[in-house]
Amino acid sequence: MTTSALSGARWLLLDEYTGEVGEPDVTLGVCHDIDGLFVDPEPLPPPETFTLLGCDPAGPLLGALRHLGTERAWLPSIALTPVHRPEHRPAGCWTYEYGCTCEEELIDVTVISRRPSAAQDGLADLDLRGYVRLLPECEMPEEKPDGTGFRLSTLDNENLGECLDVTGVFRVRPAAPVRPVTLIGFRPEATLPGAVEGHRITASLLAVQRDGRTAGHFGVLSAVVVSARLSRLGDGLLDIALDDGVEEPLPSGAREIFQMWYDGGPAEPNLWARYDRLLRHEWSGRAGCHRPQGLPDKPAGMTYHLDGRFITDIDAFYCAIGEAINGPGGYFGGNLDALHDCLHGGWGAASPFRLVWHHSDVARRHLVPGYDRSSHDLRYWSPNAELDDLLEIFSEHDIEVEFG
Template sequence: MGAPKYVLLSYDGEAEFEGEEGYEETWALCQDAEDLFADPPPPLQDVYELLGCAPQGRLSEALTRARAEGSAPLGTLTLQILDKTGAAVGEWHLEEARLLGDRPCAHDLTLRDVTIEGTQPDHNLYDHPQRPPLSPGYRLLGAHGEPQGTCRDLACIREVPDETMEPPLRLLGCSPQGALRTALDAGEEDLGHAKVLRIDTSGRPLQSAAEGELRAWIPSARGPGLVDLTLDLWSERPPFAADKVWQLWSQGRPTEPNRWARCDNEGRQFWLRTALDNHVHGGQDRPPGTTYHLDGRHITDLPGFFCALGEAVNGPGGYFGWGLDALDDCLMGRWGATPPLSLVWHDSEVARRCLGVTSQTLHRPAAFEELLAFLAEGDRIDVHLA
């Protein structure tokens, strides 16, 4: 039997929710998995028409640009819902909005019907804003509340289609044991809920891979006594980038720095998740005033900065935040370092060149100078560029 990459455990959602430990039973060790990884599809955006629109500010500027270039970015667009007196009674939002075109309004040639696309954030209270009776329409605002005009109504002309069905997960070359072995021998059809973990070569759990319903099994071509198991997943599948990260962690937590540098942007993002899941809690934070050295040779994107920062503070494979908010949490203590601290950023010119992006929407990585400004807030981190 080849070295197993995955372990299949029993799963109890209620016990998991209550934070119970020790309830899991090992059901099988599995050599490999098929149809485990899946990158999320690129976000499809809904298309809307702002009917009877009187644009101003950035919306007016975007109209001019879209007429010349075919489309123009808007960023976040807020529709304030107005009552019959013109007072705001609610809000509805679109993120990463882009203006696609416009035409004269059929009911008032002084106004425009403007076509935009965008993504609804999760905090929208409803799928489509509802105007109160006799409402004049909506007031349009930018990301920071700046006026962008008004419109009389909103029409959705293309909705995002439903998600496509994904294939089940197949675990290959599994050696069943315990309750699963008993269930298979008895010919039971309802095999129960299960959790799949990626393990390293020593058999230590590395990271959760999937959760689902164990539906079927067949004898495996990988050896006598082995079976292939089929699971219908209800959890999100790990991205394809996870496979490379798990290979880099296959011998356990890395002992040499910068192994994350072999990953692309998506791989570095997943590396941070893996580092977080393998962070050892309960250790003593180093005292205030400690100096840490940040190896900046491979910081070509924002995830790379946090990979390098985690290793500067907590050694190879270490974690000290995966984003600005998470870094803020780590600076509160119990993650390895106590502010105020000094950070010597070696080869900082690499990041200065690579992080100097220009904003087109509200949601984007922090640029180099913005990152430095965040680190300097509250005199918690004294950064020395080297």
């Protein structure tokens, strides 16, 4: 696809899924906009109630029971791993180091009551309040996996005990609302077998820059054409209504951020500071997608200045460190693992270097222990990334941090 062919287009639809193994990916077309891609997130559901029946608690779960009725009767997560009967392992179940693929995870869990269990003397029934971490690629089974009980653990396999049964976990939950999209000003390629009603489109969405290059993968669209009509945006262009949307829509406020990069990117630092945390996360993601390729690292031993005035959350830190190293709109990691990778080199700065962290008192007040519920997607809830976590990573790479 040439630059001229993409003139005025913002999104490229690339079919990476329907061809035979070894066949090249197929460009289905490009479009100016996707109505329904940028939407406000759904409100969070209320917490659910679960019961561990016949439970023999251990470790942090036992500790939480000592604090019933207080905020300390809480755990970030409980992994429920079925204890299968060897001769009745479910089809499709496979094991890994700590468990199996039938495992489910409860998150943001508060123990609300304990009572003696009728199942067996010495065991307890525990009522919990929290959420199930539902992954879009995994469908929650309506029935419990066959087995003799459940092993309870943290995600890093710290023992929490075991139980004979659970209630409230394996059940049908309301389906996520369907968010149909419309491709606006879509120019189909010859490879697209007709944008007609009933045709299924399955494609990755790639953002197109003003110069025609693509930058970043922004979800997968798999939907059926409901209607196709001529677009007011030009001859040969179509507006195609689909019956479904992308798996993970982008927050509505991110449209402004996308437009900024389409227009050439930020021209001054700290423009990200006006956004809330959800959009700061989108900012660092766009910065990573649009980073210049092939530029050499600045030499080791340099000093960089981190403007800490607006580091009120971990995503603000990633925006700020990106700009400290690589200038306005720069990228230098968007999570702890990515920060590690950037410090190995190839992302703008060779280690070791000196980092002068100005207004560090702001981060000291905000990057503290706790539980991160900032995302509207429960899958991303987890313990906070703290200032100490960042300092540990810097120390591992011999980065000298000077606080100011």
